[in-house]
Amino acid sequence: MARSAPTEWTAPAPPGTPVNVAGPSVPLAPARSRRSRARRGVLFLLMVAVAAVMLYPFYFMITTSFHTEAQYQTGHGSSISSWTTLGQTVPIGQQLLNSTLICAASIAIILVVSISAGFAFSKLQFRGSQGVFLALVGAMMVPLQSILIPEYVNVSRLGLTNNYTGAILVYAALGTPFATFLMTTYFRGLPDELIEAAVVDGLSYPATLWRVALPLALPAIATVTVLQFVQIWDDLLVGLLFLQNPAERPITVGLAVLASGRTTSVPILMAGSLVSALPAMVVYLGFQRYLVRGLTLGVGK
Amino acid sequence: MAALVTPVAMSRSVERSQRPRRMRLSTQRRLTGLVLSIPALALVVAFVVIPIVQAVYYSMTQWNGVTSTWIGPSAYTQTFHNPAFWQVLTNNGLLLLAVPFALAIPLGIAVLLHERVRGWKFFRSVYFLPTAISWVVIGMVAERFFAYDGPLDKIIGSHTDFLGSSSTALLALAITFVWSMIGTNTVIFLTGLATLDTTVQEAAFVDGATAWQSFSNVTLPHLKRFVQLAFIMTVISAFSALFSLIFVMTGGGPGYSTTTMEFFVYQTGFSQSEFGTAALYGIVLFVMMAVVGIVQLKLIRSE
Amino acid sequence: MAEITFDRVTKVYPDGTSAVSELSLDIADGEFVVLVGPSGCGKTTALRMVAGLEEISRGELRIGGRVANHMLPRGRDIAMVFQNYALYPQKSVYNNMAFALKIRNVPKDEIDRRVREAARILGLTQYLERKPKALSGGQRQRVAMGRAIVREPQAFLMDEPLSNLDAKLRVDMRAEIARIQRMLGATTIYVTHDQVEAMTMGDRVAVMRGGILQQVDAPERLYEQPANLFVASFIGSPAMNLVEASLEAESGRLHCRFGDSSLAVSDICRQARPEIEAYAGRRVVVGFRSEDITDATSAPEAGADRRLKAVIEVREALGSEILAHFSLGEERAGLALAGDVIEEQDGGASSPRSRRFVARLGPRAPVREGERAELVVDTDRLHFFDPESGLALGRSRT
Numbered sequence A: 001m002a003r004s005a006p007t008e009w010t011a012p013a014p015p016g017t018p019v020n021v022a023g024p025s026v027p028l029a030p031a032r033s034r035r036s037r038a039r040r041g042v043l044f045l046l047m048v049a050v051a052a053v054m055l056y057p058f059y060f061m062i063t064t065s066f067h068t069e070a071q072y073q074t075g076h077g078s079s080i081s082s083w084t085t086l087g088q089t090v091p092i093g094q095q096l097l098n099s100t101l102i103c104a105a106s107i108a109i110i111l112v113v114s115i116s117a118g119f120a121f122s123k124l125q126f127r128g129s130q131g132v133f134l135a136l137v138g139a140m141m142v143p144l145q146s147i148l149i150p151e152y153v154n155v156s157r158l159g160l161t162n163n164y165t166g167a168i169l170v171y172a173a174l175g176t177p178f179a180t181f182l183m184t185t186y187f188r189g190l191p192d193e194l195i196e197a198a199v200v201d202g203l204s205y206p207a208t209l210w211r212v213a214l215p216l217a218l219p220a221i222a223t224v225t226v227l228q229f230v231q232i233w234d235d236l237l238v239g240l241l242f243l244q245n246p247a248e249r250p251i252t253v254g255l256a257v258l259a260s261g262r263t264t265s266v267p268i269l270m271a272g273s274l275v276s277a278l279p280a281m282v283v284y285l286g287f288q289r290y291l292v293r294g295l296t297l298g299v300g301k
Numbered sequence B: 001m002a003a004l005v006t007p008v009a010m011s012r013s014v015e016r017s018q019r020p021r022r023m024r025l026s027t028q029r030r031l032t033g034l035v036l037s038i039p040a041l042a043l044v045v046a047f048v049v050i051p052i053v054q055a056v057y058y059s060m061t062q063w064n065g066v067t068s069t070w071i072g073p074s075a076y077t078q079t080f081h082n083p084a085f086w087q088v089l090t091n092n093g094l095l096l097l098a099v100p101f102a103l104a105i106p107l108g109i110a111v112l113l114h115e116r117v118r119g120w121k122f123f124r125s126v127y128f129l130p131t132a133i134s135w136v137v138i139g140m141v142a143e144r145f146f147a148y149d150g151p152l153d154k155i156i157g158s159h160t161d162f163l164g165s166s167s168t169a170l171l172a173l174a175i176t177f178v179w180s181m182i183g184t185n186t187v188i189f190l191t192g193l194a195t196l197d198t199t200v201q202e203a204a205f206v207d208g209a210t211a212w213q214s215f216s217n218v219t220l221p222h223l224k225r226f227v228q229l230a231f232i233m234t235v236i237s238a239f240s241a242l243f244s245l246i247f248v249m250t251g252g253g254p255g256y257s258t259t260t261m262e263f264f265v266y267q268t269g270f271s272q273s274e275f276g277t278a279a280l281y282g283i284v285l286f287v288m289m290a291v292v293g294i295v296q297l298k299l300i301r302s303e
Numbered sequence C: 001m002a003e004i005t006f007d008r009v010t011k012v013y014p015d016g017t018s019a020v021s022e023l024s025l026d027i028a029d030g031e032f033v034v035l036v037g038p039s040g041c042g043k044t045t046a047l048r049m050v051a052g053l054e055e056i057s058r059g060e061l062r063i064g065g066r067v068a069n070h071m072l073p074r075g076r077d078i079a080m081v082f083q084n085y086a087l088y089p090q091k092s093v094y095n096n097m098a099f100a101l102k103i104r105n106v107p108k109d110e111i112d113r114r115v116r117e118a119a120r121i122l123g124l125t126q127y128l129e130r131k132p133k134a135l136s137g138g139q140r141q142r143v144a145m146g147r148a149i150v151r152e153p154q155a156f157l158m159d160e161p162l163s164n165l166d167a168k169l170r171v172d173m174r175a176e177i178a179r180i181q182r183m184l185g186a187t188t189i190y191v192t193h194d195q196v197e198a199m200t201m202g203d204r205v206a207v208m209r210g211g212i213l214q215q216v217d218a219p220e221r222l223y224e225q226p227a228n229l230f231v232a233s234f235i236g237s238p239a240m241n242l243v244e245a246s247l248e249a250e251s252g253r254l255h256c257r258f259g260d261s262s263l264a265v266s267d268i269c270r271q272a273r274p275e276i277e278a279y280a281g282r283r284v285v286v287g288f289r290s291e292d293i294t295d296a297t298s299a300p301e302a303g304a305d306r307r308l309k310a311v312i313e314v315r316e317a318l319g320s321e322i323l324a325h326f327s328l329g330e331e332r333a334g335l336a337l338a339g340d341v342i343e344e345q346d347g348g349a350s351s352p353r354s355r356r357f358v359a360r361l362g363p364r365a366p367v368r369e370g371e372r373a374e375l376v377v378d379t380d381r382l383h384f385f386d387p388e389s390g391l392a393l394g395r396s397r398t
């Protein structure tokens, strides 16, 4: 990310000002300095205002969750009742567990297939591998909604909507194209000689992947994991359709179903929302740089 | 070098490992590559490619989940006579109008933040944070925000239910959408700005450029590829990521006023059980995405 | 250790590029052979065929007497040092060196002994726990060497191992590698495009060009008796002065004439190269090294038939000597310097060559830029080449 702090531009010194090449920069004229300080102050306030807008939902969720439904309507008073009754209204523990399980399984599949395929496309090219790669990456442009009907028909005919399997496979298939693209790009960045050195050292190609390339791919693995985690954790459509058993609903789906009922108390919904948002937020803040790398991949330097 | 004489153990183990494999290295390489790419390929073929073919077929049938009758390509012309279809397409078009805002606002924020505002790293994280929350949660908050007597209503004092009125519901949806793209796009632009070679900017200033001239002649061209990336991601989101938002905020209504193509697929298929028509809308959506993709490719190629 | 034999080895890449043609070369056990030639001449390809990384299209490669064409790299027991070192970035120096041994199930204490021994030889002992990222270029290069050494392989292959180092380090490592190779007595094939490296390091040097082996010889012989125009111009810095001339017999003497200049071929030279007699009255390419030219003031006894009337165009004072770049008066335009011949043969691909002659004169030679000077050529040491085939005439002299 933006490691190098952006340097503020200082205008060229007026003519006649002695220029000290080696030493510190030319001191600014006092008037200019005052103006720039004012400018910085205004900028700072502007940024604070933007921050307020961006943080508003969190403010809303937190304050609302500490009301009862009645208090929410009037806007007065506070209570922790929505937190204490949250567990009774929603099977929140089970749903968190479901989300975790589905995320973990899908990501595991995505990682296994995208690492192998990425290594193959970048270092073990075979006849037609470029075409296969392009086709795979092209699948990125296909939104689930475009194939929603046949997908649903296929998965339910296979009887996979009655357990986690269907949703996990759909998530895995939807995440694979981008993950493969990312892995291929990453492995392309490794010098071919590294693989050849391992081969001369005596490794077979699968062993080279396992013992040399894989340990080097940890940053890419982190990027894929974090991106996919947030994507799957926050997804609604797949969970809504491909998990017919309410006991297997992940938390995002559970909340959406609750919300669409329009009878649930808003404070409880907000408490649930906060709980659901927390894991993804922690991941986001902790792994920001991997996310950014994934986001801007393909733009190059 | 007496100390470094080849021990017997080593050459023996080499021979042992060599015997079972008689294949040439290049054959091994190609074969391993093929085998390693099969799982990914199989997964995507089974869950993406085959369904596309099926979708084309389904789109030409009338199918309510029980009985299915073949209609043929005329299914498409029939659809074009459906006014709801055109309204939905119009909604998609209107959502595109939000895209410039979803790019310009983050661009402004990023450029200002890049001026090394005190605590810019903190601000960056704060702006990025909402990207972590699901569309479902954003939708739930937005629903209250735009509700009758909600926070916005109180500020404006207009006593309207923004989501309940067909003249404002789509606008409310678009605003929520723009808001939720701010984090991602700001971070994309900040990444782009971080790769900007400041000496070029300095050279521009030395040449006598004003701040605006430097921005439009140096910074913006440098950000071109990042703007393209943000553009394509924003358009893709507008067309295919708003399902949850619509599901939670409006359910597509009132009427069809907030139904976009992606939601239309779901609605037609799972509320009205018209699987054939739903598949057809899916194909339409696919074509829309393909057009966006091709335009993007053309833009990149034209350089 | 083992000998390596190329027997008419040819490599044609799938796209039709013929990278190596009919290469025949015997490398003795323990020998240090350098493959040298301009970039793209097929050196790396030849090396990779020995490593087993590239398939051999035709011909036979034997390692230790066994046909190795279809052996897998791991079966060849050969170690390779790559140009970019190809160190495993996530492994420490120790583990980089130990890795190949672990793969081969060498006992742990044996691995440890060999790694520490190699580290001692290479002066890496205090860096064993570091990651490659935390090493300087020279140290990384040593780790790459160490990784090869611990294997105790049949042969070492090195592909331009020094080209990523700065000039000073390159000179140091040059000596270092030569020392280690002699100490281990390991068969080594060393690839470089730098003729100075080739000349200083190899027991024998194989010059390649366009996939074709030009000459294999000890460095001195390569210098003294280049087999053809290409080798003559490639080996040696500054390059040999080459000029197209007509060989004329006059009252029992042979003169080569180019432009207004004329040099008499000495009797010693004629005896050493009897083949040139057949070229009397024909065109040849004549060559003389820059150090075989002196300024006339330090060789006053030299006859007129050894003198060149030169115009000094550039004078480079190097302290211990002066490099004088000169042309031969007004007639320059009419002269076909042999650099042109070589460029034609390379399809104009090689780097532009100097169109001037170069003389290596004593540090106090009285030459000034832009002025005339009389120079004397040691006509015992003239080289002759056939202008069509480019082959040397009378190479047989010992």
Ligand SMILES: Nc1ncnc2c1ncn2[C@@H]1O[C@H](COP(=O)(O)OP(=O)(O)O)[C@@H](O)[C@H]1O
Residues within 6 Å of the ligand: C013, C014, C015, C017, C018, C019, C037, C038, C039, C040, C041, C042, C043, C044, C045, C046
């Ligand atoms: N994988 C390849 N496919 C096709 N041509 C190649 C390949 N590798 C090298 N070449 C070509 O073969 C010739 C020799 O290359 P190389 O052996 O790398 O030369 P050097 O190492 O002497 O610079 C060059 O013309 C190069 O372009």
Ligand SMILES: [Mg+2]
Residues within 6 Å of the ligand: C040, C043, C044, C045
């Ligand atoms: Mg090379």
